[in-house]
Amino acid sequence: MSTSRPASETRAGRLLAGGIALLVLVFGVVGWLAGWHLGADSAVYRAGALTLLHGDPLYTRDVLTALPGWVRLPFTYTPAAAPLFLPLALVPSGLVWGVLGFLSVVALMVVITVVSSSPGRSPQLWVKSWWALPAGTAAALALEPVWKTLFLGQINLILMAFVVLDVLVLSLRQARWAGVLIGVAAAIKLTPLIFVPHLFFTGRWKDGLRALGTFAALEGAMFAVIPVDATRFWRDSATDPSRVGSVHWIFNQSLNGLVNRASALAPWSLVVAVGVAAALAVPAVWLVVRLHRRGEDAAALLVTAFYGLLLSPVSWSHHWVWCVPLVTLLLVKARWWAAAAVALLFVSQIVMLVPNGGGTEFGWGLGWSVLGNGYVLAAAAGILGLAARELRLARRSPRVVTVYQSG
Incomplete structure (x- = not known):
């Protein structure tokens, strides 16, 4: 039987998916030519790079000097993010959204492809x-x-693709550069640092150290380039969750956001959230190790990803893009009802529909609180539920058969 047809069909599928990315780029070009204001955050990335080139301060109480007039946002990313955004400085201001949109859809394709073909059950x-x-x-x-x-x-989506490629492709193939992409992702946003202990707990020490080394080298270099800004960020901004917005707002779907909403911004809220996260770390880490030993590295990675979203002081609802590989994996494993439930949660736009803003979250009551903390409660319940299932399996069969072992 000829294999040309499957190969051509695979190519056709990728081209069709790539067409979706091209449509986003075309829309971005149209928006640029029409003068539309698209992508406030993409404008901040470009402005951060230009601010670095101009020698202006990155972290002030005012907005970046290189921002277009319709955006009034601070630069909340790490010092190393600014040089990593330099390629965007070559793109016209109005076209940055289209370029990032194109790359984001390509990243989406990469994540779906890698997760659907990751080791584990057929x-x-x-x-x-x-x-x-x-x-x-x-x-x-x-x-x-x-x-x-x-x-x-x-x-x-781009940062998620970096992590997925690093853990599920480079690391599994024992590539000499495994860990570097996680280090780069963490140097842009600190939250991907959660995947460094993931590498350690799954026995990939060299990859974890490489990730830490990449992160430290990129951030350390900025003390030589912009010492004042680098010092200001690590002294003040890095430990101040409020720098990115109101932590009690509904769109902060983290344990810290949940506790701050329930306590009406009580000063002890962060301590309680960290305590809950510390308790949840026990079943989460155990679950990651169990899944990894069974060869289910994609599932193990997703446990870490969702635990990281819960742990982070601020996890905006758009950070929860990890729902894509989760739904993909559930579909691949024929867990139809679970896939439908997860998809329904994130398609429902529940965080857009629950009353919010100002102090509205403080008066929710039980019903609105459950809906308004939907992402948080679902992730916590998922981790605890999977850990309980694994515990039952462990009691039935204490000996775990390892189908994959990292080098």
Whole structure:
């Protein structure tokens, strides 16, 4: 039997999915020519790079001098993020959203492809169909974290692709550069640092040290380039969650956001949230190790990703793009009801519908609180539920058969 047809079908599926990315770019070009204001956050990335080139301060109480007039936002990223955003300085201001949108959809395609072909149980036959990738890419655009990431011009999908490629491709292949992409992602946003202990707990010490080394080198270099800004960030901004907005706002779907909403911004809220996260770390880490030893590295990675979203002081709803690989993995494993439930949660736009803003969150009551903390409660319940299931399996069969062992 000839294998040319499957190869051509795979190519057709990738081209069709790539067409979705091109449509986003075309829309961005149209918006640029029409003078539309698209992607406030993408404008901040470009302005951060230009501010670095101009020698102006990155971290002040005022907005960046290089920002277009319709954006009034501070630069909340690390000092090393500014030089990493330098390629955007070559793009016209109005076109940055389209370029990042194109790259984000490509990143979405990469994540779906890698997760659907990751080691573990044999996937369903339909996963290999030519239409799976374009259909999955298009469907993912309906998820609130995904469309909001694209709307804002955020880089969440790109950073997620860095992590997925690092852990599920480079690390599993024992590539000599495994860990570097995680270090780069963490040097842009600190939250990907959660994947360094993930590498350690799964026995990939060299990769974890490489990730830490990359992060430290990029951030350390900035003390030589912009010593005042670098000192200001690590002394003040890095430990101040409020620098990125109101931590009690509904769109902060983290344990810290939940506790601050419930306590009406009580000064002890962060301490309580960290305590809850510390308690949740026990089943989460145990679950990661169990899944990794069984060869289910994609599932182990997702446990760490969602635990990281809970742990972070601020996890805006658009940071929850990890719902894409989760739904992908559940579909691959034929967990239809679970996949439908997760998709429904993130398609429902629940965080957009619950009353919010100002002090509205403080008067929610039980019903609104459950809905308004939907992402947080679902992730915590998922980790605890999976850990309980693994505990039952461990009691039935104490000996764990390892189908994959990292080098």
